[in-house]
Amino acid sequence: MVSQYWDVKHIRNGEVIWEEKYKKNSLANQGALAILQVYYQGIGVAPPDFYVRLCNYSPLVTDTLATIQNEPVGNGYAPQPVPSSSIGFPVTDVAPDGNPRLTSAIVTFSATTGNIGPVTTAFLATSISNTGILQGFLPLSMQRTILAGDSMTYQFYVEEGNS
Numbered sequence: 001m002v003s004q005y006w007d008v009k010h011i012r013n014g015e016v017i018w019e020e021k022y023k024k025n026s027l028a029n030q031g032a033l034a035i036l037q038v039y040y041q042g043i044g045v046a047p048p049d050f051y052v053r054l055c056n057y058s059p060l061v062t063d064t065l066a067t068i069q070n071e072p073v074g075n076g077y078a079p080q081p082v083p084s085s086s087i088g089f090p091v092t093d094v095a096p097d098g099n100p101r102l103t104s105a106i107v108t109f110s111a112t113t114g115n116i117g118p119v120t121t122a123f124l125a126t127s128i129s130n131t132g133i134l135q136g137f138l139p140l141s142m143q144r145t146i147l148a149g150d151s152m153t154y155q156f157y158v159e160e161g162n163s
Helices: 030-041
Strands: 003-012 015-024 050-055 078-085 089-093 101-103 107-110 116-125 134-146 151-161
Touching: 003 116, 003 134, 030 050, 030 134, 078 107, 101 116
Parallel strands: none
Antiparallel strands: 003 015, 003 151, 050 078, 050 116, 089 101, 101 151, 107 151, 116 134
């Protein structure tokens, strides 16, 4: 079984004001099917990039990118790319349970001209539009608003394990 975990930090004036560490996300049905088809059936190809995106919505595993609601607009918000390569997944290492894992680069959302949010969920997609695949999503433990001048960082881990 493949699992994904995330580290999230909300930063203000250079200080971490809130964080969640190694929180497990939900794998969307679309994402699970894509993994199975590409790896085991040779149908399709792995996407060249993934994108971390935010929303104020509580997705279900049956959701698609087209059904995700309330993605922020403006104020510096843009989906953040994570290339499907050694640039986006720069580290191959070992998870705490001893199984192999990939660790993504850290992506940052910065509110430049106003607030971003509120947001309740980060989600991993294969496009910046709603035409790709919803890979998975991470509900935050509380609603966050990235105030002008703040940033939020996201890093995720993809690992093989029994959890």
